[in-house]
Amino acid sequence: MPLFDLVEGETPLILSFPHSGTDVPSDIAQHLGPVGRGLCDTDWHVPRLYDFAREMGVTWLAANISRTVIDLNRDPSSVSLYPGQATTDLCPLETFDGEPLWQAGKAPDADEVERRKEKYFMPYHQGLAEQIARIKARHGFAVLYDCHSIRGTVPRLFEGALPSLNLGTDQGKSCGRLLEQDLSAVLARSSYTHVLNGRFRGGWITRHYGRPKDRVHAVQMEIAQREYMEERPPWLWHEERATALQSTLKDVLEAILQWARKEGASGGF
Secondary structure, three states: OOOEEEEOOOOOEEEEEOOOEOEOOHHHHOOEOOOHHHOOOOOOOHHHHOHHHHHHOOEEEEEOEEOOOOOOOOOOOOOOOOOOOOOOOOOOOEOOOOOEOEOOOOOOOHHHHHHHHHHHHHHHHHHHHHHHHHHHHHHOOEEEEEEEEEOOOOOOOOOOOOOOEEEEOOOOOOOOHHHHHHHHHHHHHOOOOEEEOOOOOOOHHHHHHOEHHHOEEEEEEEEEHHHOEOOOOOOOEOHHHHHHHHHHHHHHHHHHHHHHHHOHHHOOO
């Protein structure tokens, strides 16, 4: 299986799916414990949720490798994205609920982490950087939309129930102000609970690539999985909920493209 699926689009919009993959190479899978083999923290069905976007001319980069192998949305230097808060590592050792992923004595050591970075992390980010450069060369700017989902209730990570739609712009640093305002307005018109820069203000991808002054704008959308699927094994897709959610997500992506037409060429600030 290729490390990621790539479709090159012609609009300024790039969709990234770093956590939806379920591939675990056999040499790694043999060391997983019972909980780890369940891949419970996958961003289940997110590419399917955004499948409509393929007709909108977006660039599409979706990882096939599981985040259990290596987390493509973590700082490769292993610096925590949320100091003082519970989170998971570049090569996770436990689930969001704090359960061990690996058999005793089989967790990845420092050498194994470096091997996985070279084999899985770097190729994904090389591909992403190449697409950003291609889009910038064509349009003069690019917009990166990082696609995520998570169980709506994870007590170890956050209190209570997560809002349905969680937009992250790294406190306004990863994208232009007008783009942030336009996306916030779409969420405000929707029927879903939502928050801007709440518990999830953008992972490493959003923070690393989002450089508005360099004409690269990045946002992260974290979706509570209850809005389109069952949040327990076997993680079943819920057609009616998903269809309703897709309508709002389409509005979000159309707002980005509209912003790009009106504001992108002049910087979008």
